[in-house]
Structure formats: C-alpha cells, structure tokens
Amino acid sequence: MASSPYFSLAVLFIAALGFGLAPLGLAWLWARMFSPPKPNATKNAIYECGLVSKGDAWVQFRSGYYLYAIIFLIFDVEAVFLLPFAVAFSGLSGAACAAMLIFVLLLIEGLAWAWAKGILTWA
Amino acid sequence: MDEHLKIELGKQGIVVTTLQELYNWGRRNSIWPMQFGLACCAIEMIATTMARFDMARFGAEVFRPSPRQADLMIISGTVTKKMAPQVVRLYNQMAEPRYVIAMGACAISGGPFKQGYNVLKGIDRYIPVDVHIPGCPPRPEALLEAFMALQKKIDAQPLTGAGRPRFLDSEARGEFPIPVPGEHDLEPASNRGVWPVEIETGTKGPRD
Numbered sequence: 001m002a003s004s005p006y007f008s009l010a011v012l013f014i015a016a017l018g019f020g021l022a023p024l025g026l027a028w029l030w031a032r033m034f035s036p037p038k039p040n041a042t043k044n045a046i047y048e049c050g051l052v053s054k055g056d057a058w059v060q061f062r063s064g065y066y067l068y069a070i071i072f073l074i075f076d077v078e079a080v081f082l083l084p085f086a087v088a089f090s091g092l093s094g095a096a097c098a099a100m101l102i103f104v105l106l107l108i109e110g111l112a113w114a115w116a117k118g119i120l121t122w123a
Numbered sequence: 124m125d126e127h128l129k130i131e132l133g134k135q136g137i138v139v140t141t142l143q144e145l146y147n148w149g150r151r152n153s154i155w156p157m158q159f160g161l162a163c164c165a166i167e168m169i170a171t172t173m174a175r176f177d178m179a180r181f182g183a184e185v186f187r188p189s190p191r192q193a194d195l196m197i198i199s200g201t202v203t204k205k206m207a208p209q210v211v212r213l214y215n216q217m218a219e220p221r222y223v224i225a226m227g228a229c230a231i232s233g234g235p236f237k238q239g240y241n242v243l244k245g246i247d248r249y250i251p252v253d254v255h256i257p258g259c260p261p262r263p264e265a266l267l268e269a270f271m272a273l274q275k276k277i278d279a280q281p282l283t284g285a286g287r288p289r290f291l292d293s294e295a296r297g298e299f300p301i302p303v304p305g306e307h308d309l310e311p312a313s314n315r316g317v318w319p320v321e322i323e324t325g326t327k328g329p330r331d
Contacts, residue, residue, distance in 0.1 A: 036290035038297025042215040047189060050209030050216075 067119045074110045143282045150220065151277040154270075157193035157217065158186035161210075162200025164227040164260040171263040181270055190216040195273070197266075198252075201229035201236055202243040204309050211301045214250045219290035219297060222277075224269050225252045228259045235259065248313040248322070250299055 001007060046053040085092075085100050092100075114120060129139050160168060172178045172186065187193040190213050202210055214223070225246055228234030233244035246252065253276060254269040261269075280288050289295040299317070302309035312322040 036219045038219050038290060038295075040215065040298035042212055042298060042301065043218075045216070047191065047216060050213040052212075 067114065067117075070110065071114055071119070074107050074114075078104065078107050146282060147278050147280060151274040152182040154181070154183045154194045154222070154273070154277075155185045155187050155192060156183055156195040156197050157190055157213070158188045159213070160199045161202060161206065162227075162229065164199035164230070167260045167263055168197055168199045168226065168266060171266045176263040176267060178267070178270070181267070181274065183270065190214075191218060193217050194221055196221065196223045196250075197226055198223065198230040198246045199226045200260075201234065202246050203241050204243050204304065205241065207243045207246070207249060207309060208301050208303065210246065211249045211299055215298055215301065220288050222253045222273055223250055224254045224256065224266075224273060226256050226266060226269070227261055228257060231255045231257065243309070248318045249302060250314070251317045 081100075081103065089097075132139050160166075170176060172184055178184050183195070194217070196210075196214055196217065198210065214221070223246070225231045229236060229242070231245050231247070231252070233239070233242045236242040237244055247255075254272050256265050256269045258265050280286065282288075282291060289297070300311065300314055302311060304310075313320075
C-alpha cells in the first residue's frame, strides 16, 4: 500500500481533515466539560436587542409588492441610462438616438401600463 | 505555592504556576465587552476603543453585538426606567462568567438626572456591578482604569471556596429578575439580592 503513488496524498488528506476537525472536536469537548452553563428561560430565549421577541419570523409578505418593484425598476433603470445619454447626446449618431428613444418609450409604456392599472394611486 | 519560592525558581528559569492562575490569566486577558451604548458616556467608551487610547492592549477590543458572545457589560450612560428592563434582560442573556462596569454618574446613581421621574437611580439596583466609575462623563483613561481594576478582580478570584465566582457556584442563580413598568415605578423597585436596601416607592416624591 505504501508503494502506491497516491499514498502520500492520502496521508496528507487525512492530516488536513484532522487539522480541520480536531479544533472543532476540542471546542465541543471544552464546551461540554468545562464551560459554566447557567441556563434560564431568558438566556435561552430568542435574542432581540434586549426586547421580548414578538410573533414568528416566518411572516409572509404580500405578493402584490411586485408592482412596486416594477415601478421602482422603471424609474431606476431610466435614471441610470438617461444620465450617460444626456452627457453623450451631442456626439451621438442618429441610430443611437433612435435606439435610446425606443428604450425610453418601452419604459414609458411600462409606466402607462401601471398607470392604467391604477397602482399609482396610494391605497 | 509560596510567592518567594516562585520568584526564586523563576530566577533559575523555572516557571511555576497553578491552574487557577492560568485560568484567571486567560479570563482576564480575553474580556469581550458587549457593544451597546446608552448615552453620552458611550462616546467616551467608543473613544477608548479607538487608536489613541487603544483598548486592544487589554485584549478587550472585540465588542460583540450579541450578548451570547460577550463577557462584559459596560453600562455607559443614563439608564431610563424604560430602558432598564432591556438592560437587565441583556445581562441575563450574557453567558457566564459575566461582569458589569457602571460607567459614569448616571449609571451608578442617576447622576445629574437623579431627580427625573424616568431615570433609574443606578443600575446596581437590578444587576451586580463589579466596577463603578464616577465622572460625567469619565475620560477614557478612567474607563481603562476601571478595566484594569476588573482584571485585578478577576485575577484575584479563587476557583474554589467561598469567594469563587458565580459561574463556578452551582447553587448561585444565573437569572436576575427583569423589572416591569408599574403604576409609578418599575416593579420591583430593586432586586433585593443585589441591592439590600429597601426602596420606598409610590407617589411620595422623586427621591426613589
């Protein structure tokens, strides 16, 4: 077995594994044997900045919020692209201007869709 | 072990120690304070951790944002009666062994706001305080001095016998009652286990 060309690799692998696992094992052993536990209900409770935690963490959010995400994307992406467009405007070719206008029109279409759907009115 | 013999052995290149000394040496040099500030004293506490005063020299620069990982609670500022239950709860949630430094006049007695109806007159009414620092606010040097005093205190703690720390005493209770807001004051007005003096409560005046 020792003559195998992979023998040294196996030894190194086991050593690496031990190097990783030994501290974990020692820490576990130390915590089990020597740590001074004084458990109580308050200590075992969920930590919430000193306040008593209320309710469950597994709360659901309304899926209707995707509309706000879309509106945000419209304005956000528009602002990101409009600024370089405005800066480079004087040096742009006609085709580039047309492409940009189509892009902005697509975004405006999204806004018009949202407007028609009535989600711009705060409910 | 005799101190004189130990010094003599040290001269010969032999280091002698006890388990207690080694244990306390480790504990006093790895105190992790909890990261929270209550009022203006917190600014001085922050300054203490920064480069000029450098709390890292004492092994205490690791301010933990969770009580699970903290040893030391620095009460840095006025404790209002609204905040006191949260402070006591955080203290309860810290792992043993745990220590408390009451920093500044407010934390130890209510300070300039003692007459305020909403101010707790010293956090030691609810939790055991190891070191009190007077001052308004105490300078960072004062906090470092308190820190060194705490280190000396830890160093001198025997691991067995009457003066052993609470975490080695299986009889000692680890939980301190959390006060709740009552009609006129926090109820109870003090933890009689750590504050043996009776406190008058009620509508008599602001002296409580």
